Amino acid sequence: xxxxxxxxxLKNEGESYAAGDVLLQIETDKAQMDVEAQDDGVLAKIxxxxxxxxxxxxxxxxxxxxxxxxxxxxxxxxxxxxxxxPAKDEPTQGRFSSAxxx
Numbered sequence: 001x002x003x004x005x006x007x008x009x010l011k012n013e014g015e016s017y018a019a020g021d022v023l024l025q026i027e028t029d030k031a032q033m034d035v036e037a038q039d040d041g042v043l044a045k046i047x048x049x050x051x052x053x054x055x056x057x058x059x060x061x062x063x064x065x066x067x068x069x070x071x072x073x074x075x076x077x078x079x080x081x082x083x084x085x086p087a088k089d090e091p092t093q094g095r096f097s098s099a100x101x102x
Contacts, residue, residue, distance in 0.1 A: 005027045005053040009023070009050050018037065019040055020036055041066055042069070044064060
């Protein structure tokens with residue numbers, strides 16, 4: 001699989017979730033699958049809304065954070081576009097995470 005689609009988000013921006021909660025449903029040409037949270041957190045920003053097609057594997061689809069994190073000083077505007085995939089050995093900045101289509 002090289003790309004898929006976002007069928008629907010089951011959590012909204014700003015909503016908290018627990019490990020094991022289903023965050024969204026993705027679709028391929030053959031199946032629709034649930035994507036579960038690996039840890040507790042907050043869905044801070046949805047970058048690819050429900051109904052988006054042609055999302056490349058590894059492309060950011062959302063920003064997730066921990067409860068109480070302040071994202072107001074972080075510029076998220078560049079993530080809405082399709083960024084280049086970071087190098088595997090490139091260090092990550094801060095403790096905020098991007099959810100990726102996989």
